[in-house]
Amino acid sequence: MLELRGATVNYGNFSAVQQADISVEEGDIVVLLGANGAGKSTTFRAISGLVRLVSGEILFKGDSIDGKSPDKIVQMGIVQCAEDRKLFPQMSVEQNLMMGAYVHRKNKKQIRKSLEEVYELFPILYDKRTNFAHSLSGGQQQMLAIGRALMSKPKVMLLDEPSTGLAPLVVEQMFKSIQQINNNGTTILLAEQNAKVALSIATKGYVYENGSIAVEGKPKELFSNEKVRKAYLGA
Structure with a gap:
């Protein structure tokens, strides 16, 4: 469904991603592991058309999809949920969600259906639908960011790093929601530093080191890889 072949991204003279080969099949949850600055977010930006x-x-x-504009890529069905959420803080929860539905703005019936689906997945967002986004807790803001992305179908x-800054219990709930989104038919490409939780729901994983993919495999293979265990699983 989504494939990177030898993808390389430079920032000036710095090579942020080098010769990345990634394959995402329809229905997969694929996780990109690696430290900050390893190349995960740059890979996402390249897929989204934000860098060439x-x-x-x-x-x-x-x-x-090389060279296509970010809005065209969203219309095709690839949507990014950024690491720092990028919410509109002075807008309500529901207004933020409606911004995610912009690509379907002419289909009012579809928007209403999507809104119902998001509220069903995250009931707290319905309870707080008139609240300003900045008033939400960190976990609720992450739900809102994911919900806004879902509004574009x-x-x-x-x-990108959905567990950042969240308490362990909230992280567990968040990953259950991600599994539910996947079960409902959305293919997931997930960048995470919380390797243990991410691999527990993934079908495949790639490990980035200094912009290159160092290891890849199914979760069981990565769990048994001594290098991965020491670097990311604390074992």
């Missing part, structure tokens, strides 16, 4: 490749290609359903959702 200097070499390689990105394919969506077999067609190249994505085929593939890019989730």
